[in-house]
Amino acid sequence: MLKILLNNRFIGAFILLNAIVTILLTFNTPIDGLLRILDHAITILFLVEIFYKIYVYKKDFFKSRMNVFDLVIILVASLPLFFLFSEHDPADYNYILLLRVFRIFKFIRFGKFIPNFSRLIRDLGRAVKASLSLIVGALVMMIIISTILTYMFKDAYPTLFGNPFESAYTVFRMLTIEGWYEIPDFMAEDIPYTYSVLIRLFFSLFVFLGGMLGMSFFTSLIVDEMVSDNNDELVEKVESLEKKIDELHRMNKELIDKIK
Numbered sequence: 001m002l003k004i005l006l007n008n009r010f011i012g013a014f015i016l017l018n019a020i021v022t023i024l025l026t027f028n029t030p031i032d033g034l035l036r037i038l039d040h041a042i043t044i045l046f047l048v049e050i051f052y053k054i055y056v057y058k059k060d061f062f063k064s065r066m067n068v069f070d071l072v073i074i075l076v077a078s079l080p081l082f083f084l085f086s087e088h089d090p091a092d093y094n095y096i097l098l099l100r101v102f103r104i105f106k107f108i109r110f111g112k113f114i115p116n117f118s119r120l121i122r123d124l125g126r127a128v129k130a131s132l133s134l135i136v137g138a139l140v141m142m143i144i145i146s147t148i149l150t151y152m153f154k155d156a157y158p159t160l161f162g163n164p165f166e167s168a169y170t171v172f173r174m175l176t177i178e179g180w181y182e183i184p185d186f187m188a189e190d191i192p193y194t195y196s197v198l199i200r201l202f203f204s205l206f207v208f209l210g211g212m213l214g215m216s217f218f219t220s221l222i223v224d225e226m227v228s229d230n231n232d233e234l235v236e237k238v239e240s241l242e243k244k245i246d247e248l249h250r251m252n253k254e255l256i257d258k259i260k
Helices: 002-006 010-023 032-063 064-079 080-087 094-113 116-154 164-175 182-187 195-260
Strands: none
Touching: 002 032, 010 032, 010 094, 032 064, 032 080, 064 080, 116 164, 164 182, 164 195, 182 195
C-alpha cells in the first residue's frame, strides 16, 4: 500500500492540494479549522513518504540532491506539528507563530516536477559559491567606507553617521537607491551653499561609482566565475574524451600488430 508514495503523480497531486490549502489559510475563512487539519494531514503524509523512501532506497536516497532537498523542506515544514502533542497552544508564544510560515516551504517541492529544476538548483548553488568571495570583499569595503564616513560626519549628522553601524545602514540605503537624494538634501539644509553643493556632488559620485559601476562590476565577476566553472567542467570532459581516444588508438595498434 505504501508503494503508492513512490508515485510522483500521486505525491504531485497532494503538493498541488497543499499549495491551494496554504493559500486559503492566508484568508480568514469559516473553514480555517478544517484547512489546518488538512494541512497537518498532508504534512504527515509527506513525512511518511520521505521516511518510506529512505527505508526503500537506503543510502542511495542521499545520493540524490533533490531527495536531500525534499528531506530538508519536509523537516522544516513539519516543525508546527510538534504543538499537536504539546499541552501549550502555539498562540501563547507569539514568536512560535513564525513556525507556521514554514509551511510555505512545501511549495518548493513542486519544483521537482518542473523540467531542469535540479539544474536550476545546481546553478544557484554554483552562483552562491562563485559570489561568496565577492560578498566578503563587498562587506570589507562597506566596513571601510562606513568607518570613513563616521569620522567625517558623526558630529554634524549623528542620526545618519553616529557610528559605523548607522553609517553602514545609511550607505546601504543610498546604494540601493533608497534615499540616495533625500539624505544629501537633508544634510545640505542648514549649511552654506558651497558646502551643500559639495555634499550633493560627493554623494552623487558615491552613488554613481559605488552603486551603478560597482554593481555592474560585481555582476560581471559573478558571470565570469560561473562561465569559468562551466569551462572547467568542459575541459575535464574533453580531457577524459582524449584519454579514451588514446586508449582506443593503443588498442587498435595492438590489434593490428597481432594481425601482422
